[in-house]
Amino acid sequence: MGEAPLDALMSLDPETFARESRAVISFLAGYYRDVEKFPVQPEAMPGGLGALLHDTPPENGEQMDVILEEVWRHIVPALTHWQSPKFFGYFQANASTAGFAGEMLCTGLNIVPFTRAASPAATELESIVMDWMGKLVGLPDRFLFSDGGGGVLHGSTCEAVVCTLAAARDRALSRLGHEGITRLVVYASDQSHSTFQKGARLVGVPRSNFRVISTTAASGYGLTADSVREAVEADVASELVPLYLCATVGTTGLGAVDPVRDLGELARNHGMWLHVDAAYAGSALICPEFQHHIDGAELADSVSMNPHKWFLTNMDCCCLWVASPAALTSALSTDPEYLNNVTEESAAGAGVVDYKDWQIALSRPFRAMKLWVVLRRYGGAGMRAYVRRHVEMARWFEQALEADGRFEVVAPTRFSLVTFRLRPRRDGDDDAVDGLNRRLLVAVNASGRAFMTHFVVDGKFVIRMAVGGAMTEMRHVQDTWELVRDKAEEVGAVLK
Amino acid sequence: MGEAPLDALMSLDPETFARESRAVISFLAGYYRDVEKFPVQPEAMPGGLGALLHDTPPENGEQMDVILEEVWRHIVPALTHWQSPKFFGYFQANASTAGFAGEMLCTGLNIVPFTRAASPAATELESIVMDWMGKLVGLPDRFLFSDGGGGVLHGSTCEAVVCTLAAARDRALSRLGHEGITRLVVYASDQSHSTFQKGARLVGVPRSNFRVISTTAASGYGLTADSVREAVEADVASELVPLYLCATVGTTGLGAVDPVRDLGELARNHGMWLHVDAAYAGSALICPEFQHHIDGAELADSVSMNPHKWFLTNMDCCCLWVASPAALTSALSTDPEYLNNVTEESAAGAGVVDYKDWQIALSRPFRAMKLWVVLRRYGGAGMRAYVRRHVEMARWFEQALEADGRFEVVAPTRFSLVTFRLRPRRDGDDDAVDGLNRRLLVAVNASGRAFMTHFVVDGKFVIRMAVGGAMTEMRHVQDTWELVRDKAEEVGAVLK
Structure with missing residues (x-):
């Protein structure tokens, strides 16, 4: 050039x-x-x-x-x-034709709807689509705009967590004064996502005030209200202030479910903010047979889920709903002159949503377009069929494991994540078995024919098979089962 | 369906x-x-x-x-x-064929490179492209990976600010203890972006510890080291702790430039973190004739700029460079088991970059692809020509204003933002003139033939004409000048 x-x-x-x-x-x-x-x-x-x-960088452009x-x-x-039908690691990150089309429209129109005035249709579409998703996953009405709540599209759960933590913190500090920040305590389980710990640090909660409460196999690795109550009461006795409790529906490691209603009642009793993190399993909640998992959500202050995981919405897209938008915006609002709308000076007072005050950043993409296209293109029925197909595949894999005497399923397969390991042949074998499972996972991944990741629970190395790719069909799951069996044979030979 | x-x-x-x-x-x-x-x-x-x-939401999908x-x-x-060639509001948000192509590749491949192991090429490309951009904008070597610094792609300046504030805060609190958080003070000018105030609140700095230091026309609305020093010394005398200072190269309201070297020396003397925010004007820094504006950047701890504004990179894309990656990662790192790489257990110790520890979120898109395609497709020479074209248009508009006796240019046009107003005809006219300028802006925007926004400085209502659209040509700027003249005639009729 x-x-x-x-x-x-x-x-x-x-x-x-x-x-x-x-x-x-x-x-x-x-x-x-x-x-x-x-x-x-x-x-x-x-x-x-x-x-x-x-x-x-090149000096001259290229074709x-x-x-x-x-x-x-x-x-x-x-x-x-990540789009391979044989990708079973972490959680899937779904791409789809509709998600891609929506992202292309968002990227091509390339508007920046930080305020309603900066692009009216974008703000309105986001509010509409958040009410749509809220209804689809069976949220209580209080999280819908039509009932005084509301939703926003973030890029990630982490952002949703930081914003809700800041809202909870500011609500507490308005009572305690700013020096009270050192007394605030956040509660999560040993299965909660690391984002809660990171988020609590980010908003200024002391690291020593983050409680990681143990779970056990007895509750399917769900957090029990009794264990949280014990921790809360000990903190209150030490003049600390319970701030925020996280309940997860579908944990990352094992797909465990915390009892939302029990935790919600406890949170209410102690004036804590309850956040329900359904990042992964939120997509399953569109099926009536899974909605019992968020029974009690009307006791929560906020709920989030990620359509960019298992809902055919390309990265990135996280739904956050709050019961009280004012709690969020009072922590996050700014009002610089250069953003004021010269023609609607009193608009902000008139119930207009300015999404910049619902998130960390000022700039924001037109994510609503993406989720709207996905919902329009596939519809509620299509999406339910999509989710159920993966659940069915996961159950097939779980049954295959159970039918084969060498394996154990570690946590019940509630959605589409199967957690398993080769079982010890005799007591005291645990360390050797951990090494064996580790070698099994390495062998599976090194084959290039599938990819899985792992977790450690109760000191045990566990293999995670997360079913949910857009192109994953039953034959891929069946092939992967054969692969696992073969590799188990190979690595197991040592122990025989 | x-x-x-x-x-x-x-x-x-x-x-x-x-x-x-x-x-x-x-x-x-x-x-x-x-x-x-x-x-x-x-x-x-x-x-x-x-x-x-x-x-x-629809039950059945549609075509x-x-x-x-x-x-x-x-x-x-x-x-x-926002992509109209007659959009001159806020700052532009550039779309381009290459930016779009890069985003399509990112969205279509749809990988999630939170750790290097989660997609090796994505992490490496990001490090490469951050060094490329650092060299292109003339950053000191200490911000490059090749010299011990490094860069990361965030979605927005706000995220970069929150992360650097958290890094600065944790560095200070490791000395002061957590209760010191109430003594930390953040400094910015009355021209700095609102994100600094929001970011400081988010990381737990008390609202009352955010100093907004006045600027004046005498320094072109740049922050003077003397005024900051005065504020810092007063705070130190009150046993407060100076934490973080923001220097802006190209402010949002007026395109003003803070003296980076002077502020850097002051920051060093007081142990403050200096962040250089070049969100908008960073794109101009690729031209040698503008690089003097970041003279002294070697004294900064971090620098950021947004390719999604004026660098043909579709939303969203923000470059953040830090001199000390360890300061950033010690505030932001997490190490959950489900992210550990089973085949490279000691990788993290071997200088591998895991970008999840350089940002707020865990999930992240493959933004490096987008910026890499832009740089490859247009090259350094193409991008410089692109930027200079807008600078030339802005100068033309400024000269037209100056040649017409009715207008005044409010702040010098350093890049491609022109700030202007109808001038008072006689002393004491100020209020009436503000109303007139407001009506002028409303009339321009209501015509649909151009869109601008406003700012208020020294109590004066100022119109902002931000040139920089990908499709904006000189004829659009000339048409807009005619529009402004005509509308000034219309609204001015009242005052005649």
């Missing part, structure tokens, strides 16, 4: 845009066609990519086909393929 | 994906072709969209063309068109 003339970039010329974008679409369609053939996790060594790419060729040659082979 | 069979969604079938995605591409290309014809800001009334859409038709009919007309 050299000394480029002023208009040379044609950076948003419609014809260039259409031509180059179509090339990217073909690239991605090809990727989806081939993704099953790649090893799910690459064997890329640290620094491998750096060696292939230049260490300074899109050259760039796509490099992506295919250097980058794709060094990715972990 | 009714009782959908199990595989009915075909949610990532390559042929469906390609066909429906191409329809979205055509839709967007058509939007870019027509966007100039829409009123930049719609006349949508609150609740307008809700009346057009159903209040429950993509039906959905796109509704977007075109109901949503597009109620958007503020």
Whole structure:
């Protein structure tokens, strides 16, 4: 390009845009066609990519086909393929045609709806779609805009947690004064997501005031109200102030469920904010047969779930609902002059939602478009069928494990996450069995034919098989079962 | 769809994906072709969209063309068109063919690179691209990975600010103990972005410990080291602890520049963390003629800029560089078992970057792909030409204002933001002139032929013309000047 003339970039010329974008679409369609053939996790060594790419940015631009060729040659082979139908690690991150279409509309229109005035339709669509999702997952009416609550789309659960922690904190400090911040206590279980610990630190709760309450196999690794009560009473006796309690529906490690109603009653009794984290399992709640898991949610202050996990909504998208929008906005609102709307000076007072005051950042993408397209394209019935298909596959895998005497299922498979391990053959075998399971997981992943991750509970190494990929079919789960059996045979040979 | 069979969604079938995605591409290309014809800001009334859409989600899915038709009919007309070449409000949010292509790759591959192990190429590409951008904007070497610093891509400046505030806070509290949190003080100017105040509140700094230091026309609304020193010394005398100072290169209201070197020296003397916020003007720093504005950046602890503003990178993308990654990660790291890599147990100790510990959230999109495609497609030379074109347009507009006796330019146009107002005709006219300028802005925006926003400085209502749209050409700026002149004539008639 050299000394480029002023208009040379044609950076948003419609014809260039259409031509180059179509090339990217073909690239991605090809990727989806081939993704099953790649090893799910690459064997890329640290620094491998750096060696292939230049260490300074190019001075002159290049054509899109050259760039796509490099992506295919250097980058794709060094990715972990989250969209592979054989990806069973962590929790899935669903892509879909509709999620992608919605993200393209969001990215292409590229508006920044921080206030309603900055793009009216975006704010309104977000409020509509949050009420839609709230109804779909069976939330109590108090979380809907139509009943005085409301919802917002964040990028991640962590953001939702930080915002609700800040709201709870400011509510408490308005009573205690700011120096009370050192007395605030946050409660979670040993199964809760690490985001609660990180979030509590971020908002200034002392690290020593984060209570990790133990769970046991007896409650399916759910948090019991009795154990929380004990911790709360001890803290109150030490003049500490219970602030925030997290209940999880579908924990990351084991898919465990905390008893929302019991915890909600306890939280109310002690003036704590109750947050229900249904990041993963929230998607299952659209099916009536799973909605009993959030029985008692009317006692919560906030609820969150991630459509970007198991709801065909490409990264990133997290739904947060609150019963009291004012509690959130009083912690998060700002009012700089450069954002005021010159034509509607009193709008903010008139019940207008300015989403900048519901989140950490000012800038925000038009995420509502993405979730709206997913809901329109697949509908409630389509999404329920989608979720149930994975639940069925997970149950099949669980039954296969149980029918084979060598394995044990560690926590009950409530949704689509199966947790299992090779069982000890005799007492005292535990350490050896841990090593065996670790080697089993390494062998499965090294085969490239599936990818799973692990967890440790009660000191035991556990393999996690998270079913839920958009392209995962029963045959992939069946193949993976064969793979697990074969690899168990291989690594088990040592112990025989 | 009714009782959908199990595989009915075909949610990532390559042929469906390609066909429906191409329809979205055509839709967007058509939007870019027509966007100039829409009123930049719609006349949508609150609740307008809700009346057009159903209040429950659909039970059955619909075809993509039906959905796109509704977007075109109901949503597009109620958007503020940030991609219009006549959008001059806030700061621009650039879309481009390359930025869009990068986002499509990110969204389509849909990986979640929270740790290096979760997708090696994504982490490495991010480190590479952050060093590229650091070199391009002329940062001191200490912010590059090659020299012990490093960078990360966040979604917004606000996130970068929260993370650096948390790092600074934890560094201070390790000395003071947690109860010291009530003594920490954050300094910014009356021109700094509201995110600093919000960020300070989020991390637990008392609201009363946020110092808003006045600036004046004499320093071009830049923060002077003397005024900060005075505030710092008063706080130290009251046994408060100076924590964090923000220097802005290109403020939101007026495009003012704080003297980085002077503020850096002061910050060092008092053990404060210095953050340089170049959210908007950071893009101009790729041109040598603007790099003097960050002279002294080697004294800073962190620097941020937003490619999603004026660097052709679609929302969202914020670069954050830190001199000491350890300061950041010690405030933000977590180590849950379910994220540990079973095959590289000691990897974290081996200098591997796990970006989850550089940000608020755990989940994160593959933003590096987007910025990498932009840099590859347009190159350093292309981007400099792009930025200079807008600077030239802004200067033209400024000169037109100055040549017309009725207007005054409020702050010097350092980059591509012009701040202006109708001047008072005689002393004591100020209130009337404010009303006049307000009416001028309302009239300009109501015409639909341009969109600008405002600011208030020294009690004066100021109109902001932020040049920098991807499709903005000189003719749009010239048309807008004619529009402003005409509307000034109309609203000025009253005062004549």
